[in-house]
Structure formats: structure tokens, C-alpha cells
Amino acid sequence: MFFVISGYLITALIAREMAEDRFSLWRFYERRVRRIIPALFALLVVASVAAWFVLFPHDFRRYARSALAAAFFGSNFQFWSVTGYFDVAAFQKPLLHTWSLAVEEQFYLLFPAFLLALRAARQKTRIAAVGVVFLLSLALSIWGVHTRPDAAFYLVPFRLWELMAGALLALGLVPEPRSKVLAEAASLIGLVLIGCAVLFYSDATHFPGAAALLPVLGTALVIYGGAEAGTFVNRALAWRPVVFVGLISYSLYLWHWPVYVFARYYLYRELNAGETVLCLALSFGLAVLSWRYVEQPFRRRQGGVPRRVLFGAAGTALVAVSVFAAAVLTSHGWPDRFRPEIRRILAEEHDTDGLLRYCFARPLSEVNAKDLCQIGAPGKITPSFLLWGDSHADAILPAVSDIAKKHHLRGYFAGESSCAPLIGVFRPDTPRCKTFNNKVIELAKRPEIRTVILTARWGKNADGRAYGDEGNGFVPISDAQAKAKRPADNAAIFARGLNRTIDALLAARKHVVVIASVPEVGWAVPQVLARTRLSGDGRPVFLPEEDFDFRQRVTRPLFHTLAARPGVMVIHPSDVLCGNGRCRVAMGGIPLYRDEHHLSVYGARKLEPLLTGIFGN
Template identity: 35%
Template structure:
């Protein structure tokens, strides 16, 4: 979140800090617009956190030293600084959402607006986040999670500072909170990355880095005042180099925040500590264009993500580069207009209006909160859609995607231990068909279960699947996956299934980092050593560029004369890597001498890939980018059953 600058900086205004804001907001905006070209830009938020902790603590400690700190004045300044631009963006999102969004999307937007006005967005998105959560790009207010964490910090920190200052325990308070929060973060990064990201207690240490520096400087003097000049320059250069290293090496596949956020916040702290006279600070960070970008960083942060998100909702996941550049430019224009027309006048004259202005802004925020809550509670938009699209509007998310998967019993999240697998995941009946793989393998279970219940075939079912865990033995960047797979191969050695079916999103690379499937051949060799007589490798079913329901909802604006959606879609809507991955896996299976079945063969032809089983179907082929819906997986398993179980 672009840290909100304050009208009373202590000890003096530093243009280099605005330049540091420019680096942070520029990194975030470029990452959101061009994630492949700037994969590490999200760390800009952590830079903002340090700046916020430094500035806020400088102000409060300085006022405590002068004996003039006031909670009322502090929060009044926060309201004058934060509320105006936020109100403008929230109202704009509601208005645009009414025009552009489907009923379900608009309802979700109302919930997010309400959370944004209450500064609890981080908790809301934390609750929503899971492996099957809707893609982040379709949530126009997702970026408010960081603003929420900052405001939660501002609620607790002034009171804690006041108590610690009066008891002369300020160093102990800062050191204790920083260490406790950092330890919690490092632990959560290994056990629950979503909590590590959204939990304020696991992020406060980043603000404490800045707070600790502020306390030291206000005790010993201005930044770098007593330092040799060479040390000032080296400190700044070291901080800049550390930030550059993080930007160069960090990717979304790395565990975060953790040590990478620690490196980024340390680099930021060094840059601030070096002071405005350090050569990099004076020449680079205090450069006028950098300072200007820093001054508009807060409204720029607020505007850029809704513009990008709404464009993706309207156009699709793959936006052309010229459009992305135009959206970034429009973000800068809107941020500049917001700063010049709203923020700067209020900053200059807001204190004269005093309580009336604060009261008006608070009343407006309450009104927007009520509007968001009303949108969430009421069905304000009614869509006239075919039966299929009505289903897409009312049924979705994890409940639809994972229907009947035995999620939490036989398919585990990758951070759960193997002991969480239930005994009923492997039946004693023979022949035993054993499903091993990631969530895509888990999605096949309802189809095999329906086939088993039909009585057409007699067989037992075994399953060991793990979200984002391909069935590959050996090192995995997710330690939980390695533990699940090691336990699974041990179980296979004990039970010796008649058929092991291996399936995963073999070319996965967009969400959690590309799977390393180089160990597939070694895994197959281990299965043979275990005595498994047949090994079947499944290739991909149709994987789409974005969630299939979203593609269909967008196409609903272009229904044919009969009011029908296209039954098949061509390569322009498919994941561009799926056909190449299918060919590669077919070749590898042949080289290993194991059987291969391609799902593409059953759902695709020269005219394209099915979006649903037939014209009258009321459920799509999948509710996301590629996990088959229950009707689709039931059909698919019926088709491949003769190859796996023999002709009947």
C-alpha cells in the first residue's frame, strides 16, 4: 500500500523518502501490469510498510518528547489523509461495477467495499483465499489488504508508544514486538503462507523496522548527523544494492514474506538511515520526477489495480501491451488529478476546517460502507441468461470445483502432514485402481466412484492426492509435497495396486511456479520396483486461459440468434501450452513403456474443445481453468474405463 504521507514530518521533510515511495509504487504497478516482466514488484508493499512505520513513529515520538501528542489530532490527520482518495476510488468502483459486472461479481464487490471502509480487507481476502479461489485479477479491491494492515497498525501503535514512552521502555517494546512478529512470520511462511501474508501480527515487524530506526534517530539526532561521510554513502549504497538484489532474484514461487521481505525491509531501513545527504539518496531518490511520483504514490496505488482488474473482467486475462501501458498511464493521470484536486488542498487547508471536515469524511465513509453492505445483502442486478449461465452465476468457487473429491480426507492441501489421510482412502477390493497426483487427479474420483457404483465394473479404489503436488518423488520446493509423496510410495509398496493412475497439471507454471517433473522416469521406476503391474499416465483435459465460466459469461454478450453459447471453443481460448505438454507427455510415456491417455482426445476435435457436454447441459466442462465438473468427469471416466479396466 502506498504509505500515506503526513502533513507534519519529523524531524524534517525528506524528498528522498518520497523517492523511495516512487520505487515502491513503481514496482507494484509494473508487477501488476506486467507480472512476467516484473515478477518481484510485489515487494514494493514491504518498502511502504517500513516507510509508514518510520514516519508515523517519528511523528508520535517527537510529539511525545515535546509533550503535545494528542490521539484526537493524530486520528483526525489520518482521516484527512486516507479517506478522501479512498472514498473516490470506492465510489468509482461501485459505479463501474454496476455497469460492467455480472450479478455475482457485483455482489462480491459490495462485500469488498464494506471490508475496505472498515479496514479489514486483509481478513476478508484471507478468508476467501484457497487453492480454488477466484483469480486475484478479478477482484478490483484486492489491493486494499495492505491499507487495512497499515490502519490496524495505526490503531494499536500510538497507545503502545504512549505507554512505553512513559514507562521508559520504548527500546524493549520495539525490539520485543519486532522479534515476536518476525518469528511468527517465519514460522507461518513454512506452515501457512496465506496467514503469513494477510495476518497483521505476522506483518507488523516490517513497520517496526521503521519504528526502531525512528526511535534511534530521535534519540541520537538527525539521520547520519554524526556519521563519517563515507559511511553515509556506503550505508545508502548497501541499502540500494540489497533492494536491487531482491528485485532481481525474488519470484512469486518463493516463500513470502519471510526472509525475502526481511532483506527488502533491511535495504529500505538502510536507505532511510543514511539520510538525505547520502549520494544515492540525494542524486537518485531526491530527483524531481522520483519525488513527484512519490507524492502521488497513495492515489496511484489506489487507482491502478481497479483499472487493471476491471479491464481484465471486461476483456479477459490476456490484455494487449498497448492497453496495459494505457491503463498504467491513466492510473498516473487519475492519481495526479486526485493529488492536485483533492489531497493537496485538504492537506493545506484541512486543519482550518477541523472537526467539521473530519465529521463529513467520516459520514461519507459510513455511507459508502452502508452502500457496500446493501449491495452484498441484496440482489440488485438480475441477469437474463441461459440455464447454463444461471448455474454459473449461482454455483461456483471451491464448493463447485471440488464437489465429491473427498477434499481433506484423501486429497490434502500441500501443507498438511500425511497422517491427515484417512484409512478409507484405499479400499481392499481387487483389482485396485490407485489415483496418485495433484488436485487434478483428485478431481477424477467422482467419476471412478460413479463407475464403481454403476455395477458395470467391479474394482476397488485407492487415492492419495495433494493440491499442487505432482506425483514425483524426490526434492520438491514445497516440503509438504515431498512428505505426502514419500508416504504414498510407501503405501503403494505395501498394497501393490493393480493399476496406478498418474495425473497432474504437468505444465503448471502460472500459479505456484512450474512443476519440476524431471523425476517422472525415476518415479515410474520406483513403482515398478514396488511390483505395480500397470502404470497409466494421464495427459491433460482442456485447460483454458482463464476460468471457463468467466469465458462463457463474457461470451454471453455475443449470443447467437438462438440465444446459445458456442458448444466448442478454439485454441484462442485454450491454455497455449496444453497441446505441447500433451505431446511431450505422450512421448515420455512411450519411452518409459507405460500407457498414456489424453483427455484432449475425448473433449476436443478439429472444431475446438467442448465447453459443456452438449447443447442442453446446465453445467460447464469445468468451473475453473481445468478441473472437470462432476458431469464431465463422469463422462470422461466412462470413456477411458475400457482402457484401464478392460472391455465389458
């Protein structure tokens, strides 16, 4: 909706000025600077002060990078570049919303010149040229949402068609409605389409792509019908409270998300109804102040801020943000803002074994006996075991390596992000997994490999949903027999994949060890522990064991069946981590996890007594 409205308004302005022979690129860009930059930098100043007091060091560093990106209208590239398995939750990103502002400004950097080049062309030619760009971008978006979903969401080429939809409307692709009845019908249909998208789209919807056609077309129809005087939409838009919200809409857009994020981050829980209302009221109040005392003085050319002062202030602000970001990054987020106890807790977020950083997610060309990392005892010992899995295998690697050293054994580690060791199972968000797992199973069949250890974030694949701070988005998997269309479909596909993998290993005469699920906590353990220490809250922090049991309702009976098979050993980390109705997240005040579900090195080594039987007597 935002892009369609923006494309319509700006294109209508450019087209009108071009028709009156008074359009100037310089004046257009000056208007954009007056409109966008002062309020944006006012937000960055206040948000940076809040970040100093609220954000922990690592998140403060992330914030500094995003502030720098926002200042140079590159937020979409910044957030696109860090999407992936180890990215943090949205509520830890105060400037996440600025990605859309970056898309808009990148578009307007070139679009006016594009229209100017078509100035002498007939209207039909201009519409055709814009229409071609619209269709190409739409096709790219439909393709990209399935093959490059992160890029399709954040980058201009994939979102261009939404802006072009508004531009086509402004250029007169569709003649003005001939009657009030037609205009009312268009607006009503548009509202229905937007309502359908709101009601029926979910985390499982591939967006934007073809799914975005519904809200884009709906918004275009509302604009089309609302332009007719006397219609319901026209009258609604002319209502004074709506007009006022429209006036402050840019500042409201800027402030609403940081206010929510800082409140959510500080409390580290979902806001209740009263807190949500308070955040909305605060956002509205800040937006009014920003509009009145920042936007208005800078937007007025006559009697407002002179051009020289405007551009001088903008340049100074860019330098200031750059210096601020550099200072935060070089100081590693100024950890000295917190007392030593807090810094020790937060250190577990990044306390990783040296092998973890180097050995995980190697290029597919290196998934072989020659190039994969070897763990366990040093020296020229022939590798005799294989640790295989996703990032949960990566997290438990230090413990497995320590035990192997005690047995004077050496082995391989094969780990890939989001790739559970399930032969023949495919996840659309991880296209590398099929090739990776096929290569690893061939390595596992080598005669010198006697033991194969399998572990992963089993629950996410079997249950079909993300968890906790990740939301509960659908995580579909498929195999040659079926493709999951809803979370419940994952269970059978998962079971076939795990059995298929174990059957192949047993047929190759391997001893198979399955390390069952580590309890998924659902919230960043070091941060929650640090926040409770800062607040003086002495209540214990733990995961209710019933939550873990519910998450394992698919995998637990499957693992029970596997444990009865000859040649298969199943180890349950919950035997150490859970008991008496609670799953521990810390021992001795030190986090057992480095985030929402990955064990820290400290946590992994607490499992060593449980893992000693992996290699037999």
C-alpha cells in the same frame, strides 16, 4: 519498502509530538480517518459500479466480500483465508492490493499506544523495546515463510518487523550521518540492495522471510542517507514532479490496481503496451482527482470537513458498504444481469457432482476403508477398486463412478488437493501429502482392491512450473535422493515417485490404470467463452495442441514406457479432447472445463467412452 517508509514517517511524527508534549491518541486516529477513509470509500463506490458492469456473478460475490473486508481494514484476513489451490488469479481481484493497507492500519491501531506506554522511558529503552518486537517478528517471518507461507505474507505478526525497521530508524537507532559522503554512500548502497531484490528475486523466492531483509535494509539506508540535505537522494526527492507524485501517492496506490484488473478481466488476456500505458494514464488521472477533490477537503481540519461530519460520513459509508455486500451475496452475484446463454456457460464453473463436494480432502484421520467415500454401484457391494489422486481425480470422479455402476462395481475415492499419487515425493506447499499418500497406499494393498486408478495434474509436478493464469512460478518437489532447486530438477524426482508407486502396486498384485494428463488450458474456460459470446466474437476458442505437447514433454515418454509394463494400462484424455492441432475446451457451446485445467462434470462424462476399459470386460 512500503512498510518501512510508513513505519518511519508515522513513528517520526509520533516521536516528535511526544517530545513536544502534544501527542494525542484521539487526534492521531482522527488524522488517520481523514487521511485514509474518504479516498478509500471513493474508490469503493467507483469500483463497485465497475464491478456491476464487468464482473461475472461468482467474481462479483468475491468482490463484495473483499469490499466489505477493505471497508473494515480486514483485507489481509480475507485474502489469506481464500488462498490455496482453488483460489482465483490475482487479476480477478480488484481489491487485492488493499491487504497492505489493512496491515498498516491494524499496526497503527496499537502501535501509538505502545509508544505512549514507553513515553517516560529513556530513548535507549524505547529503542530496545521496539528492537525486541522487530527481532521476534523477523524470526516468526523467517520460520513462517517456509511453514505458513500464506500467513507469513498477509498477517501482521509476520510483517511487523518491516514496519518496526522504519520505526527504529525514526527513533534514532543509528546516529545521523556525520558527513555528506557517508549519507551518499548509504543511499547508494540502499539503492543497490533494492535493485538486487528487483533483479534477482522471482516467483521461486520465499518472501518475505529472510529474503525481505534485502529490500527492507535497502529502503532504510535510502531513508537514512536521503534525510541529509544536499545529497543526491535528498535533491531527487525535492524535485517538483517527485514531490507531486508523493502528494498523490496514496490515491495512486488505491487506483492503480483496480484499473488494471478491470481492464485485464474485461479483455481476459494480457494487456499490450498501448493498453498498459492507457491504464497507467487513467490511474494517474483518477489519483489526481481523488487527491484534489476527496483527500484535500477531508484532510483539512481548519476550513475543511468538520469532525462531526467526517465521522458521520464514515459511519454511513460503512453501513452502505455492508448493505451492498449483503445484497450481492444474497442475490448470488445478480446473475440476471446476463442473458440465459451466458448464465448456462458460467454454470459449468460450479456444476459439480455431489460426491465431489463431500469426498475431497477428507481429514487425514478418515483416510481409511471405514471412512473414505465409496463410489460406483449402490448397495452392499465390497469395494474392489480405488481412484487415487489430486483435484484432477476429483474432477474425473463422475465418469469413473458412472462406468463402475455399469459394471456393478463399487470402489473407494481418495483425493487430496495438490497431492499427486507419488510415494516418497514431497512438496513443501502441501505438507499433508506425505501422510495422505502413505495411508492410501496401505489401503490400496488390501486384498479386496483389485484395480487402482491413478490420475493427477501430472504436468505441474513433472515440469516444475505453474501454468497460464497461475503464472510460471517454481513448484519444487523432493524425495529421499534429491531436492529440486530449479524446475528441470523435478523430472527425475517425478519419474522415481511414479515408478515407486506403480512398483508397490504391482508387487501387491494390483491392476494399475494411469489416466494421463488432461490438457491444461491456462485460462478460465467458462469465463472466456462467456466473454466471447458477450462481445459477439465468433472465432473458435481452443488450446493449440502444440502447447499441450510442450507441457507434456516430460510425462509423455514416461507414460509410453509405463504402458509397456505388464499389469499397467495408460489412458490419454487427449485422445478425445485433442486432434487436428487443437484441444477442445467446449462441445456444443458448453464448457468442458470448470476453470483453467479441471474438467467440468460435463467434460468428465465426455471421457466415458475412453474409460470403459478400466475394469476389463
